[in-house]
Amino acid sequence: MAIEIVPLTERDIPGTVECIQQAFAEDPYFLWVFDPSKFNKQRNSDSLTARCLWGINNALFYVAKETSSDTTATTEGEGSSNPASSSSSSSAAQQQVLGVSCWLPPHPASVPETWYSWFQSWLLSFRQLLTNIRYLGHGGLNTRRYWIWKYRQQEAQEAIWNDPRGYYFCNIVAVRPDAQGKGIGRKLFEVVTDQADKEGVKCYLESSKMVPNVEIYRKMGFEVMRAMDCVDGEDSCKLFCMIRDPKQKL
Template identity: 45%
Template sequence: MATPKPPTNPHPTLEITKLEAADIDAAIETIQLAFAGDPFADWIYDRSKFSSKRNHASLTIRMKWGMRNGHVYVAHTPERKCAGVAMWVGPRPLEEKPTWDDWWQDWMLWFRQLGMNTRFGRGGLRVKRYYLWKESQSKLQSSVWTNPEGYWFCNILAIHPTCQGQGIGKKLMNEVFDIADSEGIPCYLESSKFEPNVKIYEKMKFRFVKEVKCDDGDGACTLFSMIRDAPGKGGEGESSSEDSEESGGGDGVVNAVTP
């Protein structure tokens, strides 16, 4: 796998950098604001019992994990305000088994989550729905992930509400698109909003592949999966170069939910 290039600066008034520890709190605030009212978040959390402190702790764990194991980018305004954040997990060949380091990182993540739950409780998380979602997501990915070399998985994309409509999401995504295209590896994401997100991501050369409905009998949430094919490896070819913007992000942020 190619070594990620240093983040570019695609806009004169916007700085995109890799996430650092000092950026975490502002990045979490952006995620929480961007996903207020998100269909998945409203389905998986009991809003009457929602704990922003527990959610902050959960996202802090995920951000630190991403700094160690993923690729997390932050967009800063000239005033150093966090305008957006994107987290990607790099590709793993579908037949490749986890390494000992992978196991160790997973166990460390589990223990940190255990400590968080001991301190904050569930914070309104509907645990039954969490496990239903994880099972549904696993089946979805197993059915649509066919590239032997794996996928770049965007599991968080969030734009601060005051910064939406400026093409920041596309600029954040381009940081990994350049890497993925050079490697010949497709990209993948999931969204809980068909409108307007699917059309937005289609402008970034993603194509809709499949949806899955998570329904526990008392409520349901639908996830829409999309794939951005590597150049010359299928898909729908070139798409509009028009800057586009998301209404909250790729809602892969749901992967920051912890049981």
């Protein structure tokens, strides 16, 4: 069995949403920004689906799947000329999504936003608005805390982002709990960090788990540049802002 990293497609979205929900169920930031007594899983699924649809065209959105030589042999074998056999092979090749990563590409500060990018952002906002209307609310999302985080994030990035070429921003990385420990997370990182190394561009991420995530990311070249404290009354959430400098391949 082997793990392959491939770009997200629309038919991968249900598995991608499930993977994200499972991976972030106990995440400190998720528990801080959502009210568990009001959380609506289906509404959250629809919101994530809208984000995935946006990500297919506007982000570096990848999924990790498990493949086998048996699947490849079946697909490429003599039976592949039979329409029914081809359909069966296609279904077999549609493997479960084990991991997900979404990266925002670097955007130089001196380059204005394109009309296409503006339209895509508007389209995402419109889809999210329709979701809010359909479910009569945000499904447990504490919007005050969300905007506290966005303000603190902007403050942190203004303080530590000093490269005019921009940064590859790891917006999401998630691995199903039952698939962890197989190197899937590293593969989801390397598909972009290898590209960043070739281009000489830095990478950025935020983690709400000091243990074990920060040490894992350090092993992949990231370093903590700033601790971001999001405080709402007596409740708070700390996120660690990490940057990775490009590595020169030997």
